[in-house]
Amino acid sequence: NAGVTQTPKFRILKIGQSMTLQCTQDMNHNYMYWYRQDPGMGLKLIYYSVGAGITDKGEVPNGYNVSRSTTEDFPLRLELAAPSQTSVYFCASRGPGVNEKLFFGSGTQLSVL
Amino acid sequence: QKEVEQNSGPLSVPEGAIASLNCTYSDRGSQSFFWYRQYSGKSPELIMSIYSNGDKEDGRFTAQLNKASQYVSLLIRDSQPSDSATYLCAVIGRSGNTPLVFGKGTRLSVIA
Numbered sequence: 001n002a003g004v005t006q007t008p009k010f011r012i013l014k015i016g017q018s019m020t021l022q023c024t025q026d027m028n029h030n031y032m033y034w035y036r037q038d039p040g041m042g043l044k045l046i047y048y049s050v051g052a053g054i055t056d057k058g059e060v061p062n063g064y065n066v067s068r069s070t071t072e073d074f075p076l077r078l079e080l081a082a083p084s085q086t087s088v089y090f091c092a093s094r095g096p097g098v099n100e101k102l103f104f105g106s107g108t109q110l111s112v113l
Numbered sequence: 114q115k116e117v118e119q120n121s122g123p124l125s126v127p128e129g130a131i132a133s134l135n136c137t138y139s140d141r142g143s144q145s146f147f148w149y150r151q152y153s154g155k156s157p158e159l160i161m162s163i164y165s166n167g168d169k170e171d172g173r174f175t176a177q178l179n180k181a182s183q184y185v186s187l188l189i190r191d192s193q194p195s196d197s198a199t200y201l202c203a204v205i206g207r208s209g210n211t212p213l214v215f216g217k218g219t220r221l222s223v224i225a
Binding site (some may be wrong): 031035040041043044045048050058090098099101102106107 | 117119121144145147149155156157158159162164201203205207208210212213214215216217218220
């Protein structure tokens with residue numbers, strides 16, 4: 001059971017470049033999330049999904065896009081990367097109940113220079 | 114905007130002491146409350162969850178919830194240097210569709 005798999009683990013982008021962070025889970029979870037974590041800060045929600053075909057904005061969605069064509073995959077797209085997007089990105093998933101815990105991926109360290 | 118507030122610390126305690134971490138939340142309809150531990154450079158990991166008013170104990174960890182005061186806390190007894198990490202409080206609202214909201218975390222340092 002792999003859990004939540006994120007790729008890549010590290011990436012350096014130049015300003016204006018685009019990239020996709022991949023996230024896949026094998027637990028058949030409907031709920032999936034993308035968070036970013038700046039140094040010394042908590043997790044800020046970028047986008048989330050409650051099921052295939054359904055996505056919604058979180059606290060900091062500007063500069064990002066997501067899609068959810070399957071239950072397993074929830075990629076995060078960065079368009080026109082900016083230095084403000086330098087952060088650690090975490091993908092997470094959970095089961096349906098309000099008491100279900102989050103399963104996190106290992107994170108992606110992104111630097112935009 | 115639903116908010117979760119934590120003192121960012123650092124909180125320094127000597128080895129063997131009790132560490133007390135606090136969290137307040139703004140959404141009175143919140144149902145479930147979680148404490149995650151995050152070591153530097155790692156993903157958060159769940160250490161405690163609590164859903165009802167009162168105390169919940171698991172080994173050296175005790176979570177306390179007071180919904181009337183919108184307050185949740187985590188006590189770590191017999192603190193060890195390995196407990197040194199950032200502790201994130203997370204809250205979920207009244208619907209399972211609402212995402213978890215995280216506080217900024219409290220950095221705990223246990224001094225040997």
